[in-house]
Amino acid sequence: MINLFDEHLNAGQKEVMQGLTDPAKIQAFLDGIPYSPENVDRSPLEVLQDRKAHCMDGALFAAAALRRLGHPPLVVDMVPEPGTDDDHMLAVYKRHGYWGAVAKSNYVGLRFREAVYRSLRELVLSYFEQFFNLYGQKTLRFYTRPVNLARFDPLEWTWKSDGLGTIEQYFDLVQHYPVLSSAMVAELSVVDERSLEAGLAGSNPAGLYQPIRANQSLGRSSND
Numbered sequence: 387m388i389n390l391f392d393e394h395l396n397a398g399q400k401e402v403m404q405g406l407t408d409p410a411k412i413q414a415f416l417d418g419i420p421y422s423p424e425n426v427d428r429s430p431l432e433v434l435q436d437r438k439a440h441c442m443d444g445a446l447f448a449a450a451a452l453r454r455l456g457h458p459p460l461v462v463d464m465v466p467e468p469g470t471d472d473d474h475m476l477a478v479y480k481r482h483g484y485w486g487a488v489a490k491s492n493y494v495g496l497r498f499r500e501a502v503y504r505s506l507r508e509l510v511l512s513y514f515e516q517f518f519n520l521y522g523q524k525t526l527r528f529y530t531r532p533v534n535l536a537r538f539d540p541l542e543w544t545w546k547s548d549g550l551g552t553i554e555q556y557f558d559l560v561q562h563y564p565v566l567s568s569a570m571v572a573e574l575s576v577v578d579e580r581s582l583e584a585g586l587a588g589s590n591p592a593g594l595y596q597p598i599r600a601n602q603s604l605g606r607s608s609n610d
Contacts, residue, residue, distance in 0.1 A: 391544040399434045409488050412451045413498040416444045416490045423593030431545035441475050444490020448477030449535050450544045459535040463557040466525035472595045485509040492589045519597055522577035528562040
């Protein structure tokens, strides 16, 4: 599948991929292209062609790039309280037995993680404080087990977008692990204005999830 992906790249695209020699360089590539607000899923090849991506596009691209470096193409979905925020996908990898992640995000804090986390849960929890919506509510509630995208190789996902909806739907079916108890949720505070502003630095407003209203069940307000 790796060689088949390369066969679909032109000379310039091959040069880009050959330069992505470690996870940090894959992240730098994703950081260097605009965040896509469109409701369009792109294969890794189409990310190279269009030079833009949203979080699922970025996770698939990073998984394909990590695969070229010898890592399995693993993706984890982080899931918010329903109706409050977007899911966020990570391409995860292990180095020296520790977990790290590469991701494309419209939020500053939901991107790269060095491979220093002893468990997948520990890695996911490193995103908790930065996983908030426009009301400053901390919305992360579940994460999935890692999905090895090699299972979808018959869909030719690295260069075709036709089967990406199938991949997205599959994440709804795999095991989800809770991040918080209901008691923890009840005691959550909202993000302070300085952190909210920092998290949104450089974001594309058109790509930000718009909750209908603040959900008071998500925790305490800053005035409590």
